[in-house]
Amino acid sequence: MARIVVVDKDADIFATPGDPILFCLFDNRVTITSVCGGNCSCGTCNIEVLEGMENLNPKTDCEQFVLSRIKRQGPNVRLACQCVPTGDVVIRIVPEP
Numbered sequence: 084m085a086r087i088v089v090v091d092k093d094a095d096i097f098a099t100p101g102d103p104i105l106f107c108l109f110d111n112r113v114t115i116t117s118v119c120g121g122n123c124s125c126g127t128c129n130i131e132v133l134e135g136m137e138n139l140n141p142k143t144d145c146e147q148f149v150l151s152r153i154k155r156q157g158p159n160v161r162l163a164c165q166c167v168p169t170g171d172v173v174i175r176i177v178p179e180p
């Protein structure tokens with residue numbers, strides 16, 4: 084079972100298989116902003132992947148579009164609602180500007 088370590092929240096949780104990181108965080112009461120509820124439209128669930136990017140699905144077109152719109156680019160920048168872990172990851176929740 085994949086682990087999700089959230090360095091800025093001092094959290095180390097197990098992912099529910101098939102669930103995006105956002106919902107795994109919700110299930111474990113780790114606070115993250117999610118204005119659109121995981122519908123890939125708001126961009127508030129912005130995370131930085133510090134380790135384990137290879138254990139996440141590639142960015143979808145929708146995720147690329149939203150990250151571009153909120154001007155958050157870079158190989159380690161993702162949306163928690165669009166990342167489904169298949170192995171361990173270490174992340175940081177990016178604060179809203």
Ligand code: FES
Nearest residue numbers: 119121125126164
């Ligand atoms: S929760 Fe809105 S884009 Fe992820």
